[in-house]
Amino acid sequence: MATSFVRSNTAIFFISMSLVLLLAAGVYASNRLLTHWLLVKGLEQTYTAWADTVYDTLQPREVKDTAVLPQTLDGLRMTLTSDGRSNAYHEQVVTLQNSVESGGAAPGVLHFSILPSAMETRDGPQSAAWAAPEWEEKNLFLAPQTMADAKVAALSSPRVLAIPDMNAAGQFGKNALIVYPAKDANSRSLIALVSTATIMKSLSPLLFSVSAAIGGLCLISFLFAGILLWMRFREQLQTSKNIQYLAHHDTLTGLPNRAVFNARLSEALRFAQAKASNIGVMIIDVDKFKEINDTHGHGIGDVFLQIIADRLKSVFSGHLVARLSGDEFAVMLTSVSDTGRMTRLAADMISATDPPCNIDGREIKISLSIGLARATDGSWRSSRLLHCADLALYRAKHEGRSTFCWYTPDLDAEAQKRKEIEHGLVKALKFDQLKLKYQPQYALGDGSLKGYEALIRWEHPTKGMMRPDSFIPIAEDTGLIEEIGNWVLEQACREAARWSDSNRRVAINMSPAQFAAGDIQKRVARALQTSGLAPQRLEIEITESLLISNTDAVVHTLRQIRDMGVSIAMDDFGTGYSSLSYLSLFPFDKIKIDKAFIQNLGKDASTDAIVTSIVGLGRSLNVTITAEGVETEDQAILLRAAGCDLIQGYLYGKPDDIQVHEAVQADMTEKIRSARTSWVKQSASPQSELPICSAREPQDDVEPAKPDNGSSAKFPAGSPLKAAVAVSGS
Numbered sequence: 015m016a017t018s019f020v021r022s023n024t025a026i027f028f029i030s031m032s033l034v035l036l037l038a039a040g041v042y043a044s045n046r047l048l049t050h051w052l053l054v055k056g057l058e059q060t061y062t063a064w065a066d067t068v069y070d071t072l073q074p075r076e077v078k079d080t081a082v083l084p085q086t087l088d089g090l091r092m093t094l095t096s097d098g099r100s101n102a103y104h105e106q107v108v109t110l111q112n113s114v115e116s117g118g119a120a121p122g123v124l125h126f127s128i129l130p131s132a133m134e135t136r137d138g139p140q141s142a143a144w145a146a147p148e149w150e151e152k153n154l155f156l157a158p159q160t161m162a163d164a165k166v167a168a169l170s171s172p173r174v175l176a177i178p179d180m181n182a183a184g185q186f187g188k189n190a191l192i193v194y195p196a197k198d199a200n201s202r203s204l205i206a207l208v209s210t211a212t213i214m215k216s217l218s219p220l221l222f223s224v225s226a227a228i229g230g231l232c233l234i235s236f237l238f239a240g241i242l243l244w245m246r247f248r249e250q251l252q253t254s255k256n257i258q259y260l261a262h263h264d265t266l267t268g269l270p271n272r273a274v275f276n277a278r279l280s281e282a283l284r285f286a287q288a289k290a291s292n293i294g295v296m297i298i299d300v301d302k303f304k305e306i307n308d309t310h311g312h313g314i315g316d317v318f319l320q321i322i323a324d325r326l327k328s329v330f331s332g333h334l335v336a337r338l339s340g341d342e343f344a345v346m347l348t349s350v351s352d353t354g355r356m357t358r359l360a361a362d363m364i365s366a367t368d369p370p371c372n373i374d375g376r377e378i379k380i381s382l383s384i385g386l387a388r389a390t391d392g393s394w395r396s397s398r399l400l401h402c403a404d405l406a407l408y409r410a411k412h413e414g415r416s417t418f419c420w421y422t423p424d425l426d427a428e429a430q431k432r433k434e435i436e437h438g439l440v441k442a443l444k445f446d447q448l449k450l451k452y453q454p455q456y457a458l459g460d461g462s463l464k465g466y467e468a469l470i471r472w473e474h475p476t477k478g479m480m481r482p483d484s485f486i487p488i489a490e491d492t493g494l495i496e497e498i499g500n501w502v503l504e505q506a507c508r509e510a511a512r513w514s515d516s517n518r519r520v521a522i523n524m525s526p527a528q529f530a531a532g533d534i535q536k537r538v539a540r541a542l543q544t545s546g547l548a549p550q551r552l553e554i555e556i557t558e559s560l561l562i563s564n565t566d567a568v569v570h571t572l573r574q575i576r577d578m579g580v581s582i583a584m585d586d587f588g589t590g591y592s593s594l595s596y597l598s599l600f601p602f603d604k605i606k607i608d609k610a611f612i613q614n615l616g617k618d619a620s621t622d623a624i625v626t627s628i629v630g631l632g633r634s635l636n637v638t639i640t641a642e643g644v645e646t647e648d649q650a651i652l653l654r655a656a657g658c659d660l661i662q663g664y665l666y667g668k669p670d671d672i673q674v675h676e677a678v679q680a681d682m683t684e685k686i687r688s689a690r691t692s693w694v695k696q697s698a699s700p701q702s703e704l705p706i707c708s709a710r711e712p713q714d715d716v717e718p719a720k721p722d723n724g725s726s727a728k729f730p731a732g733s734p735l736k737a738a739v740a741v742s743g744s
Contacts, residue, residue, distance in 0.1 A: 030239070030240075030243055033239070034236060037232055037235070037236065038232075041225075041228055041229060041232050042184065043184070044228060045184075045221070045224075045225045045228070046180070046184035048221065048224060049186065049217070049221055050178055050180055050186075052217050052220065052221070053176070053178045053186070053190070053210060053213065053214065053217065054176045054177075054178060056213045056216070056217065057176030057178070057190055057192060057208065057210070057213060058174055058175065058176045058192075060120050060122075060213065061120045061123075061174065061176070061192045061206070061208065062174045063120060064113075064118075064119045064120050065174050065194060067110075067113055067118060067119070068110070068194045068204050069194065069197060069201070071106050071109045071110055071113070072106055072128065072194075072196075072201060072202040072203070072204055073201065073202075103128060106128055106202070107128065110126060110128075110204075120208075121212065122208045122209040122210075122211075122212055122213075123192075123206050123207070123208050124149075124189065124207045124208060124209055125147065125149040125206070125207040126204055126205065126206040126207065127147050127149075127150060127204070127205045127206075127207075128202055128203075128204055129165070129168055129196075129202060129203045129204070129205065130202060131196055131198075131199060131200050131201050131202045131203075132196070132199035132200075133199055133200050134202070149207060154187075154189055154207070155179045155187055155189065156179050156180070156181040156185055156186075156187040157179055157180060157181045157182075157187070160177060160179045160187075160191060161191070161205075163177055164177050164191040164193050164205045165205070167193045167195065168193050168194075168195050168196070168203040168204075168205060169195065169196070169203070170195070171193060171195045172195070173195070174192065174193065174194055174195075175192075175193040175195070176190060176191070176192055176193075177190060177191045177192075177193060178190045178210065179191075179210075186210065186214070187210075188209060188210060188211060189207055189208065189209055189210060190207075190208055190209075190210045191205055191206065191207060191208070192205070192206040192208055193205055194206070261273070262274045264336075264337040266316055266319060266320065266337075267319060267320055267323035267337050268323070269323055269327075269335055269336050269337045269343070270334065270335075270336040270337075271336060271337060271338075272336065272337075272338045272339070272344075274336060275334065275336035275338065275344055275346065276396055276400075278334055278346065279293070279295070279346055279396040279399070279400075280395075280396045282346060282348055283389060283392075283394060283395065283396060283399070286348070286389065286392070287391075287392030291348075291351070292351040292352070292388055292389060292390055293346065293347070293348060293351055293388070293389040293394070293399070294346075294347035294348075294350070294351040294356045294386065294387070294388045294389075295344065295345070295346055295347070295386070295387050295388075295389075295399050295400060295403045296344065296345040296347070296356070296359075296360060296363075296384055296385065296386050296403065296418075297338075297342065297343075297344055297384070297385045297387075297400065297403040297404055297406070297407045298326065298342070298343040298344065298345065298363070298382055298383070298384050298385075298407075299341060299342050299343075299382065299383050299384075299385075299407055299411070300318075300319070300322060300341035300342075300380075300381070300382060301381035301382065301383055301411070301415040301416060302381065302415075303315065303318075303319075303340070303341035304341075306318055306378060308567070309565075310373075310376060310378070314373050314374065314376065314378075317373050318371065318373065318378060318380075319337075319341070321371045321373075321380075322343070322380065322382070323335075323337065323343070325363075325366050325367070325380075326343055326345070326363070328366070329359065329362050329363045329366050330345050330347075330359065330363075332349070333345055333346060333347050333348070333349075333350070334346040344400070344403075347359070351388060353388065353420075356386055356388065357386070357418075357420075360384050360386055360418040361418070363382065363384060363418075364382065364384070364416065364417065364418060367380040367381060367382050367416070381415055381416040382416065383407055383410040383411045383415050383416065383417065383418070384407065384410060384417070384418035384419075385403045385404060385405065385406030385407025385408070385409070385410055385418070385419060385421065386403060386406055386418060386419070386420045386421065387399055387400075387402035387403035387405075387406055387420075387421040388421075402421040402425070403421060405421055405425040405426065405428075405429050406418075406419045406420055406421040406422075406425065407419070408425075408429075409425060409428075412487075432488050432491075435484075435485050435488050436488055436492050436494070438472075438474065438485075439472075439485060439488070439489055439492075439494050439498070440494070442472055442474075443494070443497060443498065443501065447472060447473050447474065447475070448470060448471070448472055448473070448498070448501060448502075449470070449471045449472075449473050449479075450468050450469070450470060450471070450502065450505055450506055450509065451468075451469050451470075451471050451669035451670055451671065452466035452467065452468055452469070452520075452669060452670065452671070452672055452675065453466060453467045453469060453662050453663075453667060453668065453669045453670075454466055454662060454666060454667045454675045454679070454682070455467060455519075455521070455640060455660045455661070455662045456660065456661055456662070456666050456682060456683070456686055457659065457660055458650070458653065458654045458658055458659065458660065458661055458686065459659070460683075460686075460687065461682070461683040461684070461685070461686030461687045462683060463518065463675075463679050463682070463683065464518070464519060464660060465518045465519030465520060465521060465551075465553070466510075466518065466519075466520055466521070466672070466675070467520075467521040467522075467523075467555070467642075467662060468502065468506040468520055468521065468522050468523075469482065469523075469669045470482050470486075470498070470502055471669070472484075472485055486498075486525070490525060490527050493527070495525045495527040495528065496527060496528055499524060499525055499527070499528040500528075500537055502522060502523075503522055503524075503537060503538065503541045504541045504544070504545070506520050506522050507520070507541045507542060507544075507545035507547045507552065508544075508545045508547075509672070510545075510547050510551060510552075511545045511546045511547040513672065514676075516548070516551070517551075518551070519550075519551050519552070519553055519581075520547075520551060520552060520553065521553040521554075521555050521583065522552070522553070522554060522555065523555045523556075523585065524554055524555065524556055524560075526556075526557070526559055526560040529556075529560055529568055529571060534571055534575070535571055535574040535575050535578075538552075538554070538575055538578065538580060539578060542578070542580075548579075549578045549579030549580050550579050550580075550581075552580045552581070553580070553581040553582075553583055553603075553604065554575060554580055554581070554582055554583070555583045555584075555585040555606065556572075556582065556583070556584065556585060557584070557585050557586050558584070558586070558587075558589070558596060561596045561599070561600075565596075565599065569599055569600050572600055573600070576603075581603040581604060582600070582602050582603055582604075583602060583603060583604035583605070583606055583640070584596070584597070584602045584604070584605050584606065585606045585608075586606065586608040587605045587606055587607055587608060587628060588607065588608055588611060588624060588628060589608050589610065594631075597631075597635065601635075602637060603637065603638065604637060604638040604639075604640055605628065605631075605632055605637050605638070605639055605640070606640045606641075606642055607625060607628055607639065607640070607641045607642065607658075608642070608643075609642050609643020609663070610643075611624055611625055611628075612625075612641050612642070612643045612644055612645075612649055612653075612663070613643065613645075615648075615649050615652050615653070616648055616649070616652050622652075625641075625652075625653075625656055626656055629656045629657045629658055632659075633657065638659045638660065639657075639658050639659050639660070640658075640659065640660040640661070640662065641653050641658050641660070641661045641662075641663075642661075642662050642663060643662075643663050644661045644662065644663030644664075644665050644666070645663050645664045645665050646665060647665065649663075649665075650665060650686075666682050666685075666686075667682065
């Protein structure tokens, strides 16, 4: 680019200079031609008045005297003097000299030369008598051809003609020639040598004025052309600078871009190898930047990135900070490359994000994840160092974000494993290796089977059946979750439509990534239409993380899905930080208590308080409460006592095929009912230590039963479950 620019402007410069030189030559030539024309016209006008005297004097006497003689007297010759010239010649010279001396001729005549007539130049002894006068032999002219031109004009010109002495360079001599050509063959011609000093002096003011005008116009044209050229050159120079800047810098933040960072890093690694020093690199990613763009708009997102760039430059002053992509930055550390100081800088950067930024009155929290890597020997290359920092960044994101992690060799194995899973998922979708397993959901009130939750499994050809937690996070990172989620939705609807019991519901988990793709309501409608499944039998389970990003758009989509008749459930309730606020934004049909609370049920007073609160919240909002992860009868009894509606877990069935669950459905129902009956009997006994009845009765208003094994579920001291239980009269 730079070479092309220099060549272009060099060519323009030489062309411009050539035009200037041509213009100057044109001005000079026009001046010379104008001077020549004015000089010729002035000389002709001045010396034409002497023409009558000249022609009368040049009329040969011999011709006059013999004009009446017969033409047969061809042998008659003129009388010659001792110098070889005729008497008539001498008489004419004397007459003309007298005319010059007396002032009868125009001023300025210096010498003259009489040329013979055509009759006189015929063969004869007198032809040698017309030798050139002495002044012709002297070098009196700048242009040697001046005299020759005058002699040619004397024989051919029909009028008096002035021939200035001007050479090829345009210089004028002091003299000029005035040609009085012969009028006929019997007449002689005269060439007069005249001075041009007087007439040139008279022409000087006019020539100066005309030349000054032409020169001024040329100068103005030159200046105008120069200004245009300078403006164009300046514009091109500025454009070139802008192009160079844009090629090496990020336009939004002003930081160097990826190309500059890679080049500087490669150069630094070469120097480090020569000096046996170390190089450190940090890859910094803005957490959930897409959510900021979606929530606040791209304009605020751009300002947000500029604020982050300023904080990066503040913390890493003196080091190379670059923007690699939309929300990814990089820092190269050369002077501070030991582990301790790099760790301290990373911690300082995390601390620098504590103060939130305020943009247009909106307070936005800054969260950064940082991956650190260090080149410890000369074998490192820039691509390898950046890759290692990327791996560390990936771990930092999966460890909770807003933190930093160092690269360790085991990250390579994890990356390889992720890559294998990613490639395997593509094949799994292509070769139908994904399967759906179902976990039943039973009603605690009457023990009836209400429905199933569809859970995906990967039937790997070499690793066997793989659980979703081993591949779903990778699918979300790589974007495959959208295709997988669509497959689960369509497959679950098709299979549920074929169930023998048309009252059984099917619950499907949806990832936030599926909503991010958009048009999820259209996919749900298409799945229901193609499968023929009644909308009332479909239940969509979402997590709070979906609502955190772009809440308004998600709530609008959920309302459209619910308007179809599909139920919406909040999964993993209680694990987020703003569940209650989301319940006020959208009227969910079901709340699922996370299994983390169920595992400690009856063992920890705070857990019991949370479960009791969730059940009470569901009662007040008229929302169905489902407990997942139930593995013991004690947990089921306590949930029954608390007033929970539905339960699912390994106690009543692991994820499996529908046929397996349908085969044992009657046994499971009887198990729940018998446990309930035993619970009621024991709770009615005066000696029973276990209070019965909950703050909210199950759906069929039947009292909870004692466990089959006759054991009593014990409440911790001060347990809210115990405090909320009252003796029922039924």
